[in-house]
Amino acid sequence: MPTPVTPEYLRPRLLHRENESHKGDYGHLLIVAGCETMPGAAVLATGAALKSGCGLVTVHSTKRALHAVVNNFPSAMLSEDPRPQFSRFPAALERYSAIAVGPGLSRDALSGVALRNMMSAAKEAKIPMVLDADALNLISENPKMMDRIPSGSIMTPHIGELRRLIPFEKGQEEEAARELALKSGCVVVLKGFHTRIISPDGVCLVNTTGNPGMAKGGSGDVLTGLAGGLMARGYAAIDAAALGVWIHGFAGDRLTEERTAEAWSSRDLIDVLPAGFKALY
Numbered sequence: 001m002p003t004p005v006t007p008e009y010l011r012p013r014l015l016h017r018e019n020e021s022h023k024g025d026y027g028h029l030l031i032v033a034g035c036e037t038m039p040g041a042a043v044l045a046t047g048a049a050l051k052s053g054c055g056l057v058t059v060h061s062t063k064r065a066l067h068a069v070v071n072n073f074p075s076a077m078l079s080e081d082p083r084p085q086f087s088r089f090p091a092a093l094e095r096y097s098a099i100a101v102g103p104g105l106s107r108d109a110l111s112g113v114a115l116r117n118m119m120s121a122a123k124e125a126k127i128p129m130v131l132d133a134d135a136l137n138l139i140s141e142n143p144k145m146m147d148r149i150p151s152g153s154i155m156t157p158h159i160g161e162l163r164r165l166i167p168f169e170k171g172q173e174e175e176a177a178r179e180l181a182l183k184s185g186c187v188v189v190l191k192g193f194h195t196r197i198i199s200p201d202g203v204c205l206v207n208t209t210g211n212p213g214m215a216k217g218g219s220g221d222v223l224t225g226l227a228g229g230l231m232a233r234g235y236a237a238i239d240a241a242a243l244g245v246w247i248h249g250f251a252g253d254r255l256t257e258e259r260t261a262e263a264w265s266s267r268d269l270i271d272v273l274p275a276g277f278k279a280l281y
Contacts, residue, residue, distance in 0.1 A: 002196065002204040002205055002206035003203075003204070003205050003206070004205070004206055004207075004208050005197070005205050005206065005207045005208055005209075005242045005245065005246050006208055006246075007279065007280055009205075009242070010242065010243055010246060010280055011280060013235075013239045013242075013243070014243075014280060014281065015053075015233060015234055015235065017053075022055075023055035023056055024055055024056075025055065026053060026054050026055030026056075026232075026233055026234070027054045027055055027056070027097035027098065027229075027231075027232030027233045027234060028054070028055060028056040028057075028058065028095060028096050028097050028232060029049050029052075029054050029056070029057050029058070029096065029097065029098050029099070029100060029228050029229050029231075029232035030058050030059075030060060030079075030090065030093075030096040030098070030099045030100070031045050031046055031049060031057065031058070031059045031060065031061075031099075031100045031101075031225060031228065032060045032061070032086060032089065032099065032100070032101040032102075032105065032118070033045045033046075033059070033061060033065075033100070033101065033102065033103040033104050033105060033221070033224070034059075034061040034062065034065035034068075034069075034103065034104040034105070035061070035062055035065065035084060035085040035086065035104055035105060035106045036062050036063075036064050036065070036084040036085065037084075037106075038065075038103075038104030038106070039061070039062070039064050039065035039067075039068040039069075039104070040068065040104065040218065040221075041065075041103035041104025041105075041133070041218070041221045042059055042061045042065040042066070042068065042069050042103070042104060043065075043068050043069050043072050043073070043267075044103070044218045044221035044222050044225065044266055044267065044270070045059075045100060045103050045221045045222070045224050045225030045228070046059050046069050046072075046073050046076050046225060047072065047073050047222070047225065047267075047270040048221075048222040048223070048224075048225030048226040048229065048269070048270055048273060049076075049100065049225035049226065049228055049229035049232075050073055050075060050076065050229070051226070051229075051270060051273040051274060051277075052225070052226050052228075052229025052230050052232075052233060052244075053229065053230070053233045053277075054097070054229040054230070054232040054233040055232075055233075056077065057075070057076045057077065057229065058076070058077040058078070058079055058090070058096070059076050059077070059078055059079065060079040060080075060081060060086075060089065060090055061079075061080075061081060061086075062080070062081050062083070062084055062085065063080055065104075066078045066080055083110070085105070085106040085108045085110070085111050086105050086106065086108075086110075086111040086114050086115070087110045087111065087114050088114055089114060089117070089118040089121070093118070093121050093122060093125055093127065094125045094127070096127055096232070097127070097231070097232040097233075097234075098127060098128050098129065098130070098228055098229075098231035098232035099118070099122055099127055099128075099129045099130070099228070100129070100130040100132070100224050100225060100227070100228025100229075101115065101118070101129060101130070101131060101132070101135045102130075102131055102132035102133040102134050102135030102136060102224065103132055103133045103134070103220070103221035103224055103225075104133065104134070104221070105133065105134035105135060105138075106134060107134055107137050107138060107141070111134070111138065112138045112141065112142060115135060115138050115139075115145070116142070116145050116148060119145060119148035119149060119150070120148045122150045123148055123149065123150040123151075125150075126150060126151070127150055128150050128151070128152040128153045128154075128231050128237060129149065129150055129153040129154070130153070130154045130155075130156065130224055130227050130228040130231065131149070131153060131154070131155045131156070131186070132155075132156045132157075132220060132221075132223075132224040133161070133220065133221070133224070136155060136156075136157050136161045136164070136165060137161065137164060139165065140161070140164035140165045143165075146183060146184045149184055149185060149186060151185060152231075152236065152237045153184075153185070153186045153187070153237060154186055154187045154188075154189060154227055154231070154237050154240065154241050155180065155184060155186045155187070155188050155189065156188075156189040156191060156220065156223060156224060156227065156241075157177075157180075157188070157189075157190065157191065158190075158191045158192065158220065159173060159190075159192060162176055162177060162180065162190060163176075165180055166179050166180045166183070173190060173192075174190070174196055174198070174204075177190040177196060177198050178198055178202075178204075181198045181199060181200045182200055184200075185200050186200070186237070187199045187200070187237040187238050187241050189223075189227075189241050189245060191220060191223070193210075193212075194206050194207060194208075194210075195207040195210065195245050195249070197238065197241045197242055197245060199237075199238050203238060205238075205241075205242055207242075207245045207246055207249055208246070208249075209245075209246050209247075209248075209249025209250045209252070209253055209276075210245075210248070210249030210252050210253065211249075211252055211253055211256050211261060212261050213252055213255065213256040213260070213261030213262070213264065214248075214249070214252040214269075216265060216266055217266060218265070218266030218267065219248075219252070219266045219269065221266065222248060222266055222269045222270060222273075223244060223245065223248045226244045226247065226248055226273065227240050227241060227244035227245075230243055230244050243280075246276065247273055247276030247277060247280075248269065248273070248276070250275065250276035250279060251269045251272035251273050251275060251276055252269060254272050254275050255268055255269065255272055
């Protein structure tokens, strides 16, 4: 039986801040997200990462997306891609503690090459990744890329993305997620009703927060930024996934309680993430 992710499960795993500390002590997240036609994905992931507790956030994206990011979240640092979609990754990758990649990336062939090369560099530098959205779609088109995933990484597929990675029959979603965890070496977050979190060594957790109001575009981008920030902050993949999913769902529950499940957007989630942290701390 899956272990429920509850405050009682999470509190012993929480990290705490020292009085004598500085931003460099809390990790540096690189977000690779967004393109000229989907700049909002970078905005959403960045906003969530900045609420995760990590020390620094750098966003690599296109010019239009970076304008949107800085106008919404001026504390993020920027790295510009020269093309209208992801085509190269920042130099000196070793400066980052974790990488979150995929939201709004596009499935352009050049993006696939850039992703493959970045994954190889991250694996060599032992930098864990959160792989979501178009990063997963690009991997599904070239399954050999799974060999390049760094140890301690997270995949966050919804049902459609999971099916592209591991074909399965209806009702076999959890078995497919287990297979993907084993094949990729990643903690797999199977998003949906009672989100499952499955590790390569067989641990299976089930989230206890969240509601249908979260079934809106951009909700997954928020989770990617949050989970990436938590990994950069120092959480192991399984704990970053569990904490991120629970807080993300808690924010959705709070919004649905206040506004109904219909009348809020994924952007609103970012502003309510602190309520989840407060409930735990």
